[in-house]
Amino acid sequence: MKLAELWASPKYGKVITRKILLIITFTILLIFGLFNTQTLLNVFFTILNAATPFLSGIFVAYILNVIVKAFEEHVFSFLNRKAYKWWIRIRRPFCIFLSILVLAGLFTMFLWFIVPELIHSLSTLADHVPGYVASITKWVNETLAYYNITSEQINFLQIDWSSLITQATQITSDFLGNIYNMTVSVASVLFTFSMSMIFSFYMLGRKERLMRGMRSILYGFLPAHRARRIIELSAISNRIFSSFVAGQMTESLIIGFLFYIGTTALQLPYAMLISCFVGMLSLIPMVGFYVGVAIGCIILVMVNPIYVVYFIIFTLIEQQVEGNLIYPRVVGTSIGLPGIWVLFSVLVFGGLFGIMGILLGIPSMSVVYTLFNQNLTNRLKARHITDDVINEPVDVDSLLKKDTGSPLKKLSLHLRRKRLHRAKQQEARTREAEKQMEELDHKAQQESEAAQEGPPETDKEE
Structure with missing residues (x-):
């Protein structure tokens, strides 16, 4: 059948028209985007800035929802089983209030206890960097003298220590200045934060209604099977993201707490600073923990290299405790x-x-x-x-015994079999296509014959 006849057929005409319109629309949008990239970026960032409270509210609501669900489903599960009417009415607002208290308490503890200690540790570290570098230099010189290593043998290790001290001091000062600027900039986003919190509270209080509304929209504008598939994908994504957030945050808090206890018990300097680095970087799976430990080693080696040995031994012990006791129970296969x-x-x-x-x-x-x-x-x-078919082993020896020809002959036979198999598949597809085309031709011929017969006899007599 020709393309024009195929396009005019009621079965394929709408599908072809829809696909052509989609291709034309996509091409026009792509050309417009390529020639107006900067304009589109400006529009995107303008919309993003305007929607910042909305997006921040969604993020805060998602984090708070983990705590709210923990209160509703675990802490107060005994009240859920009783099904008290008064509890059903106040359950959600009460759990949201408790979640806010938990976050506010953690934030207050961070501001009053951890931040001053961090600032003090950073200031002390910045003041003592020149002395630490001098101590390291003295220790290196004594070690070289102990092993009878002369200066001629280490000419390739010549280092401008004064320049290194200046750069380290400047980097530390810049870091402290950046912390101050970040602290000041927090005040400029208080309004956005307040609006985000209000929006997140609204979402948490009415999340069932919002979810019902989203499902109604999906079922109203999409086929039922597609709407159901989107809902299933959303449920899977929500389960994975919530498990990841809850597991990683809990593990990071536990790791930071364990490191603070361990470094304090070992009387290592800058215990709070090192514990915060290790705990916060542990939010990044696999690599974050080791980056935090590396930063701790760098800080300790400037004070006394022997502290690094104690710190590494404690890290190995903590890893065994975490891997065997904490991680399987807290994170597991989240x-x-x-x-x-x-x-x-x-x-x-x-x-x-x-x-x-x-x-x-x-x-x-x-x-x-x-x-x-x-x-x-x-x-x-x-x-x-x-699984038996997938894991079935291949007996190479028996395969080689069956074919006694040369490797080139075996390869030629294998390629010939593949060509024959592909030819049979292509022939089957061709026959199926010809059969469909014949059916369409026959149907079109019947329609044309019916149209040529003219109106009924009664119409002619009239």
């Missing part, structure tokens, strides 16, 4: 992503989008991995492929 894909997410998304890319890329990759596994499982079930 994201369901193998370690190789976690590392891939950290490297790729971190390189593209920075810290936020790392934090959001890992659960996003977990969602993709989960959906891919579901699709793969369904395909294997449809083809009746079991």
